[in-house]
Amino acid sequence: MKVKIKKWTGVGTWSYKVDYDNCGICRQPFHGCCPYCKWPGETCPVVWGQCTHCFHIHCMAKWLKAQEPREQCPLCRQKWRYA
């Protein structure tokens, strides 16, 4: 072996795997945060339903609370189940 990698430090960024950029409830981008949070990141994650729609977790929680007892996805009106 003429050359050998002794150590390697890779750099990558993560972002949400989403089909559209903005949360359907608050209309804020997913890479930003919901209106109730100050900073984006681990504390303000995105959540998916089985209907494949996704929202900020805080937005969704608030929405579901308002919808009780019939919990629907705000986009397709199917029963909301966390994926």
Place this chain on the structure above:
Amino acid sequence: MSLKPKEVNFDVTWKKLSITIKNVLQMDPVRHDVWTECFSDVYSLCVAFPESLAEKLYDEVKQLLSDHVANLYNQVSAAGEESILIIYHTHWMQFNKGAKYLDSLFSYLNVQHIQKQRFSEADQKYGHITMDINEQHMEIGELAFEIWKEEFIKLLKERLVLVLLSCIKADRLNKGLVAPVHIVKGVILSFVEVCNFKKKNTYVLYESVFEELLLQQTAEFYRGESIALLQELTPSQYMTRVIARKEEEKMRCAKFLPPSCHVKLEKKVHVELVEKHMTMLHGECGKLVAGERVEDLANMYVLLKPIKDALKPLVSCIQEHIKQQGLQAVHQLSGENMATQFVENLLAVHAKYSGLVAEMFNRDHQFQEALHRAFESVVNSKMSRNFPKSPEIIAKYCDTLLKKSTKGLSEGEVDDKLTHCITIFKYVEDKDVFQKFYSRHLAKRLIHQQSVSMDLEESMINKLKSACGYEFTSKLHRMFTDMTLSESQNQKFSEFLKDNKLSLDTNFAINILQAGAWPLGTTSLGFSMALPLELEKPLQYFEKFYHSSFNGRKLTWLHHLSQGELKCCFTSRTYIITMVSYHVVIMLLFQKTDSMKLSELTEATKFTSDGFSRFLQPLLDSKLLVTDSKELTDDSVISLNLKYSNKRFKFRIAMAQVKEQQQQEVAAAHSSVEEDRKMYLQAAIVRIMKTRKLARHTDLVQEVISQSKGRFAPQVPMIKKCIELLLDKQYIERSNSNHDEYKYVA
């Protein structure tokens, strides 16, 4: 003895009483039993039967006092100028004491007869007094002093005052006095003491008889002296002399005058010696400041301080001077360590002048402000066009301090330097520009593991936080969080490998950053390459691991930021070289062969970015690879340098940082600052409108400026633009009634 009123022979009793009174007034010995008996005499006269004799007694006492005083007056007025003070003083002291004893002797008369018929203060103020106040009877002590005042001082005042004034003048000229100091003071104080029985305006007599003339004489004296002094002394000598003179005068006040007068007299002296020559002193400021004559400036400060607004010209001189010095210190800096020079020169200037301000001007806040204003204008001055702006330079300075290097500074030293750096940083107007550049530098340091120490990084961020608040550093904090998260990810990843019985040949670590939180340049876009198997495999494992633990996230690799350590065994010595990943990729291609054509290299790496030679150049420069041709073309042959040698066996190959790329990055930073500012301004406008609901245009602009002062100095056109943007977005609307007003739309 009985207290019952009885018939009294006035003449007999009064005769007895008057002898005692005379004795008391002359301070002759009075036997104790005689003295005690007098009290009962006064009592019995006051309550005499069938009619009180108090009125008569009062008149007699008044007459007696009047005679006594007239007698004394004759004695004193006969004296010559040299002895008049001493004689007056002796008699006054005697009379003063005697009068007080008499007052207590006649206390029954005072309380029972005189006080009762007096008008109270309220009567005097609000009642309709028909009787003249002066006709009222006075208490005996007061009466005595009143007689002294009316029948002695008023007659003799011209002579007395003349002698007193000449005494004070003699003292100013350091000549001998005609009377000892305590006598002079005693005489002066007699003008005050004689009014002591009055409840208010005790000083009226003193002021009218003596003080007025004294002040007049003082003014004349110092007017003459200042003119004489100015003719023979230089301004700086003059100032020293004036300060000494003022100090003497202060002592003199304490020596001769009642406290109420001190301030007035000193003020008079100050007016004559300083205030009247202010134009001359102000004219001197420029010269003194330019020469930095510390003592003279300190004197100037002392002299000008008491006069309102007199310091202003001096303050502005100092401010201008510091500004010039500051500009000179950073003028024409260039070269590698320009940033270091910039900050350290400024710090030196700052330290010097804050020291001087403390020394010369007693930390007067006016001068501290001048120092701050001067530095603000130095730090924010627009230098020549190609010269980077101060926030950029300061950020660079921090970077050089925090980056691993061979400067050999201890952590404590670096920390001190950073603390000082904050002093300069506080003057920066465009703090957001600094933040932008600082975060870029920080990102590079973190990703390339070039920080001297994490503790230092942390402490610097805390310093910035305390200077600018939490919001300013939150982005920097998020970068730190990502680093610690990545560390734990790496640990979990190695456990994951163990659990799945996978193994890697290389020591593999990953930094996973949150997209958007890091200021990573856009220059990486449009660049990708084929990874060799050695790297592809661990990356795939990692992706698998990552997706298993985080659902719904996608990873984007930033290979232009990753780096590796290569062990090179093709030379006689083994070298361990740190290089960015595209260099690693190129080097790995030479595993099987010693030389390759450029076109083959391009083919194998699948670099999509044009200018492949740009990536190759650093390797050629470092002589790890060699080429046969001078110009790189597709047919150039690149080969390993088998004879490579280097003194150090562990080193790093720098990234290809082309100049225009650097400039691009700077431009990108500036434009992103611009974007951030727009967002910030819009947020500020919405915040303000939300609380105010209705605001006039000018008020709104003012408020926005004051809110964003901590971060940057916004330009009014930009604020207008943001207002228009918000009008378009219908966050706010123009008010119907007033075109100049905006309304918040909920």
